[in-house]
Amino acid sequence: MKIEIVTTQNINLNETGFGALKACNRVFDSIEKMGYDVKLNICKSKRDLDSIVKKNPDLVVLAVKYISLPNGNNVWLSEYFSRHGINFTGSSRDVLRFDSNKISAKLYLSNKGIKTARYFTAIPEQYRCAGELPIKFPLFLKPTDAANGNGIDDFSFVTNFSEFESKVLSLYNKFRAPVLAEEYLDGREFTVSIINKPNNELIISPIEIVPPESKNGLRILGKKAKIDNCEELKSINDDEIKSKVINLAINVFLTLGVRDFGRIDIKANTAGECFFIEANLVPGMTYGSSYFPKSCEIECALTYDEVIQLMLESALSRTKPKTPPNNYINADY
Ligand SMILES: Nc1ncnc2c1ncn2[C@@H]1O[C@H](COP(=O)(O)OP(=O)(O)O)[C@@H](O)[C@H]1O
Ligand SMILES: [Mg+2]
DSSP: OEEEEEEOOGGGOSOOTTOSHHHHHHHHHHHHHTTOEEEEEEOOSHHHHHHHHHHOOSEEEESSSEEEOTTSOEEEHHHHHHHTTOOBSSOOHHHHHHHHOHHHHHHHHHHTTOOBOOEEEEOTTSOSSGGGSSSOSSEEEEOSSOOTTTTOSGGGEEOSHHHHHHHHHHHHHHHOSOEEEEEOOOSOEEEEEEEEOTTSOEEEEEEEEEOOOOTTSOOOOOHHHHHHTOOEEEOOOOHHHHHHHHHHHHHHHHHHTOOSEEEEEEEEOTTOOEEEEEEESSOOOOTTTOHHHHHHHHHHOOOHHHHHHHHHHHHHHTOOOOOOOHHHHHOOO
């Protein structure tokens, strides 16, 4: 059984997938320990991808969603490998768009009756005063298509028009795309890792995340908190809220059509109502800190190696038997 892990130099990507090379190396170690013939590829070009296709592996483990070519185009790996008939981990290109674009996931889910924070988008100078905004303050401003807390900090929380304008401008200048403005959800924060086993049983690991309190009393999981690793991860102590969180996450996972694994972020308001925030379909896998393996450890007592093994189970069950030599196919008996 030949397995190829595919990543790229992802330091400049807003969306990093499993994470830096350190994370990919750790995934590699786990797969090697499982006894497979595994290689790690850092792909920069179509040529690099073509050479993986030539090796005709049984499975490609996608550590990123796409690679960026020098000409600025992105090659979406799930699309590329599926076009070449090669089995890959994770969701299809169509489903990964829900991960890459928070608005498309929110629209899709809200049309199916799943609760997500109310929102609108804004570009600089689109609105002239607070009265024109479709939703009242306080609001939460963030990029539409980034991850890992990129662009998110205390200034994401805005309570008046001048704060709104200034954060819209800084996010727009950095990400060059309309800014996502959501109603501010003032309750607890959760994330739920889900692994789909070959028999369609779901392994569900919900946890609560408590970001550090900033100077102005906010608890936001922005870039700094994530880098500093100072957020607290804990099991959810309240059965009622836990079952709400689990049900919402399963509903999102199944409705979006996620394959193999995914991590669903959820936030509550103070009344305890839970809302979908975003879907992470190539979740961070840094040993010791990423929420996916951490939540599996906290809730299900799974080790990192066990998590990788489970994440690959469905994909491995899809491996096709290799085509037998021609004389077998043509044998006429
Ligand atoms: N509508 C919201 N209300 C309050 N806090 C929010 C809201 N949306 C996001 N946040 C905070 O910002 C963090 C990052 O937002 P998220 O959409 O998950 O972006 P990322 O892709 O960077 O993880 C969340 O974990 C949460 O702490
Ligand atoms: Mg998030």
